[in-house]
Amino acid sequence: MTSKHEVPSYLTSHGIGPWGDYLEQIDRVTPYLGNLARWVETMKRPKRILIVDVPIERDNGTIAHFEGYRVQHNTSRGPGKGGVRFHQDVTLSEVMALSAWMTVKNAAVNVPYGGAKGGIRVDPKTLSRGELMRLTRRYTSEINIIIGPNKDIPAPDVGTNEQIMAWMMDTFSMNQGSTSSGVVTGKPISLGGSLGRREATGRGVFVVGCEAAVKRGLEIKGAKVAVQGFGNVGGIAARLFVDAGAKVVAVQDHLSTVVRDSGLDIDALHAHIEKTGSVKGFSGGDEVADRQQFWATDCDILIPAALEQQITAENAGSIRAKIILEGANGPTSPAADDILHDKGVLIVPDVIANAGGVTVSYFEWVQDFSSFFWTEDEINLRLTRIMREAFASVWHLAEEKNVSLRTAAFITACTRVLQAREMRGLYP
Numbered sequence: 001m002t003s004k005h006e007v008p009s010y011l012t013s014h015g016i017g018p019w020g021d022y023l024e025q026i027d028r029v030t031p032y033l034g035n036l037a038r039w040v041e042t043m044k045r046p047k048r049i050l051i052v053d054v055p056i057e058r059d060n061g062t063i064a065h066f067e068g069y070r071v072q073h074n075t076s077r078g079p080g081k082g083g084v085r086f087h088q089d090v091t092l093s094e095v096m097a098l099s100a101w102m103t104v105k106n107a108a109v110n111v112p113y114g115g116a117k118g119g120i121r122v123d124p125k126t127l128s129r130g131e132l133m134r135l136t137r138r139y140t141s142e143i144n145i146i147i148g149p150n151k152d153i154p155a156p157d158v159g160t161n162e163q164i165m166a167w168m169m170d171t172f173s174m175n176q177g178s179t180s181s182g183v184v185t186g187k188p189i190s191l192g193g194s195l196g197r198r199e200a201t202g203r204g205v206f207v208v209g210c211e212a213a214v215k216r217g218l219e220i221k222g223a224k225v226a227v228q229g230f231g232n233v234g235g236i237a238a239r240l241f242v243d244a245g246a247k248v249v250a251v252q253d254h255l256s257t258v259v260r261d262s263g264l265d266i267d268a269l270h271a272h273i274e275k276t277g278s279v280k281g282f283s284g285g286d287e288v289a290d291r292q293q294f295w296a297t298d299c300d301i302l303i304p305a306a307l308e309q310q311i312t313a314e315n316a317g318s319i320r321a322k323i324i325l326e327g328a329n330g331p332t333s334p335a336a337d338d339i340l341h342d343k344g345v346l347i348v349p350d351v352i353a354n355a356g357g358v359t360v361s362y363f364e365w366v367q368d369f370s371s372f373f374w375t376e377d378e379i380n381l382r383l384t385r386i387m388r389e390a391f392a393s394v395w396h397l398a399e400e401k402n403v404s405l406r407t408a409a410f411i412t413a414c415t416r417v418l419q420a421r422e423m424r425g426l427y428p
């Protein structure tokens, strides 16, 4: 047994930040792991952490330094896999948690990967296109030693996109001397990207949302939906819900909250965001000054699709939704989980709800290896099947054990990871 004092201090932030939330989630699931519980410490210690200095020359001739990370949480079931985040609040603790949630997510939906995540503490909106390219290329060179199509495969996350993946792929390939398309996913279609990848996370949220609605006896047609974050996840999910007959009654982003009980015009909202970069100033709804009011929106389905630690003990009590679909990673704190569980709110946890992105990343990686590309229909069909099956099996386990969907998803995932860990054994 490892005694407490042997655990390095950066690994023990119980109760603080996203890593603290994650540790709490693992503690909650440990009693259900049977004999595998002796391996559970594996889940609490990232396998490998790389911290890199990323210097760039700014357009004005000055030199700027940024801190970057790549954390490989676990590789028991396959190579590391997970996105790269460019955001001004990125910290090591956050990237550790995000990498661990990737391990759990990949195992929960049974794609053959471990878990990893990367990030740079930078506000990409403050950089020119050239600066962003130099930052991305230097970061890729710095983490080059630990990534690769069979080692660890980055992808987009908050603040990164297809263009950044193209630069990462090119930098890795130039350093290697040969084009290696499978080193990242979420690439442009012209470079070996997959049809449907851009929409995959939002589509997955919609698919599990429909399954959850059936379980709760809720009709999607006419259902009221509130969305926090209107980017690649929230924006796509909102559109799919509206196409299915639901109404989006509230949208919040980092600058503003807009509401309209009769339903916002999603096409007009997308056009406004395309033009201005935010929901702020959208004339087709009322702006709400108090951000916390968003959580109390009268709605059936609530989709947090922005950052972690948004639903907390402070606001969970005010939530009126019947179903929460976690489009973001780690949006709900363990204390909020308990409050919502007691209120009878059904939470489809992040590690299932937003797994559509990495699932189509897996399809992209497979297509790159075989240089044989599938149709969008094939991709969406396979995605829908995987999401439905993951939801159904987690639902079944939750009923059997009388636990939340999150605990059931963690039981499934930790069992898969730790079984692989045990079968492989310790070496050397």
Ligand code: GLU
Residues within 6 Å of the ligand: 081, 082, 083, 084, 153, 154, 155, 156, 157, 158, 185, 329, 354, 355, 357, 358, 359, 361
């Ligand atoms: N960043 C996404 C996530 O949090 C996708 C990761 C991937 O495709 O590897 O799941």
